[in-house]
Amino acid sequence: MAVTLAQLAKHLGAELRGDADIRVSGVGTLEHAGPGELTFLSQSRLRKHLPNTRAAVVLLRQVDAQDCPVACLVMDDPYLGYARASALIFPEPEAQPGIHPSAVVDDSAQIHPDVSVGPLCVVGAACVLEQGVELLAGCILERDCRVGAGSRLGPRVTLCHGTHLGKRVRIHGGAVLGADGFGFAPDAERRWVKIPQLGRVVVGDDVEIGANTTIDRGALEDTVIGEGAKLDNLVMVAHNVRIGAHTAIAGCVGIAGSTRIGSHCAIGGGAGIIGHLDIADGVTITAMTFVTRSIREPGVYASGVPHAPVREWNRSLARLRRLDRPVRREGSGEQED
Amino acid sequence: MAVTLAQLAKHLGAELRGDADIRVSGVGTLEHAGPGELTFLSQSRLRKHLPNTRAAVVLLRQVDAQDCPVACLVMDDPYLGYARASALIFPEPEAQPGIHPSAVVDDSAQIHPDVSVGPLCVVGAACVLEQGVELLAGCILERDCRVGAGSRLGPRVTLCHGTHLGKRVRIHGGAVLGADGFGFAPDAERRWVKIPQLGRVVVGDDVEIGANTTIDRGALEDTVIGEGAKLDNLVMVAHNVRIGAHTAIAGCVGIAGSTRIGSHCAIGGGAGIIGHLDIADGVTITAMTFVTRSIREPGVYASGVPHAPVREWNRSLARLRRLDRPVRREGSGEQED
């Protein structure tokens, strides 16, 4: 969709420097955007590309405006501006309402007329799909699921029985919400006896959940994802976990059972969090960190070990393994390596 | 389903203290259970909630019985008791036998009359589904699969050709069993030449496998999951791995090719185990541990590094990186930080 710089300036609340009638219909990087395209400058390491940009307009901060060879839109947060401008230029295609004839929909499901159910979906008994819901191909909703208005489920999303989604939730392909939690009690012969998993998964408004992520149903109470939380791909959320509002969780994170994570947290990729912890609001956990105790104070926490050339790393490891020996040897001049 | 305390006492082999005619039809936590609900006390950190519980009956140990304000069922292992009581109160809904008209079933498949095949399932040539098997919506079974009596496959489970499941196996949504293992030989130009993956996946009785977990077929011999083993979500089991009976593996664990894991092991979330190892029976591996050598003795093994505030962690890292310098410098009084 083509928009004028005047429209953009108004939409973004930005100051326009340049011709208000220029139209843009695409976006690109500062380095590669061409005529008719919008771009942005938010990271200082990319500033070197500004003098040579061929874009039609650059979203940038006031401090960078003087070096911009083309029209610019001045704002405090050009990356946020880019998010909004890009969504204006590339609106999501509107789904055609209707139920594909190949879908299998239970008679007791309540489906708003303005809902799109894609091919080969299954919608179980007593499900409720509110206005504007879109199920892409191959979604499976077991009985008693509710999907709030404007939510969009990517291909092959599975909602197990009783899952509740808020409004404007977006779930990507292959995610599974509401599978049984991992709960077993050992019997006298050390065989595992299953604990029935009786809770649900409840997801707040404006949540986004990545491809092939799994969120287990609660054992007794519900697993809860707070409004505005964003989960990346291949994230594992165990039973009874509660994730606070507007918390972002990157790919491959695992969160064990009954842990509560506050709001406005950020959890880096590959991190692991053990069960039954409390993580305060505003905590940042860096990638590949192992969280083993509750965190009461906002701040940044880490335990990821950066790579090194393997010989160097092996020497560090050799010494690390010897650290439990008496301290005196450390200063004795004796060669250990 | 409502059951009396008399029935529960008999079912659990527990000593009842209280009115045998009280009926319970629900369960809850010690803190939140109300009238008509059963609860349990197994962890000492929750004992503080016992005096105020409003539950109808509490499963607990003898030592806690005197502080219980309501009826109680006394037993050695209240958590195990809870597992059994809860399964009595909430029996799994029985599937309606039959093949959904939208399922695609090969004529050569042998399907017991008492089997439920859900909508949009695919059952390939020469598959065998024994009595009481339930396939939920969207399962795909390639040719020559066998599913033992009483097994239940969640939505969108995939069994690739030749996969064999024992009895009472339970697999959760999106799991993939029997995809090709990751086997390639480099040629003279360092291109990867695929090794045909000719083995199968063979799963014992009473195994449970989590959502979106993947278990690859063997390269030459089979990948084997022993009876009673429990695998959580997003676990990766590579080709030729053998997992012993009653071993439990938490979420996000990766096990590389040809490793053998004993019986009654417990592997914490996010752990990684390299290939061609032997892990003895009765080994516990804590979360986020990296197993690099065979383990011959039962016991607990670890290498996960607990989180710290990032400044503190960075200081530890800075020193760790310098540990390969000559030992004498450590005691020289020279400041390195």
Place this chain on the structure above:
Amino acid sequence: MAVTLAQLAKHLGAELRGDADIRVSGVGTLEHAGPGELTFLSQSRLRKHLPNTRAAVVLLRQVDAQDCPVACLVMDDPYLGYARASALIFPEPEAQPGIHPSAVVDDSAQIHPDVSVGPLCVVGAACVLEQGVELLAGCILERDCRVGAGSRLGPRVTLCHGTHLGKRVRIHGGAVLGADGFGFAPDAERRWVKIPQLGRVVVGDDVEIGANTTIDRGALEDTVIGEGAKLDNLVMVAHNVRIGAHTAIAGCVGIAGSTRIGSHCAIGGGAGIIGHLDIADGVTITAMTFVTRSIREPGVYASGVPHAPVREWNRSLARLRRLDRPVRREGSGEQED
């Protein structure tokens, strides 16, 4: 398929020692192969089984030929030879061309007559499937996907709109290519505003991708998997990542956004690589390593910490945590443990 040793010698360019008319129709390990079966010896730790092998023929190096009690095929790389011999004996079953009546195929899709579309597949508008493509059951291709000649998609593979695959690509069950990348900008109230994800996933020829792996579409430019690359199961490739030709990535690896990985790299299982890095050609990253900086030189890099008995590990940890104290204490003779 039965082949003679003469045929094998010619196919592999190997020197045959033994009866050229012997036929083999199966394969097995050096320890377990029997009459009529082919095996190979490539690892010295398995040489002990050579004198007792009952195989019909052994692929091995010249140095091992004298100890072989049966026919052998002498070559420099017996493992590569095994890959090729095994593929000759066990050719992939040829798919029957045709579109299963239960598949949902858009009228605008261009499908070569020699293509197999399995049951319950969905092929969207304007998709192109070239000669010899095979879609197994339950695949979903959104609009505008292209699948190159000879490619094979396992059950329930999902290609989101615009995904392009080269020739002879093989994707295993449950993989999701082209879901939205994880891109959000915080607004003034620290809510996440979605960045539209406008790029595609582009996969080169001869790539193999494992079960339940996810590869996100680019934000602005494309996510690119170079020709001949091999990705194992449950790998997470974020938006804008570029993976070079013939690079192998083991299970459970996570690669964050915009990182570029060179060609002929090898990345061990469970490794994590942060975003916006450049990894040179020919880099090996060992399992469970955390890559935090760009790597400019080929070589082997590591940071995985091997397991230890938990008491030993706890002592190492206790000391590691104290390493930020003044250096002088290390040599003071003071006991810290």
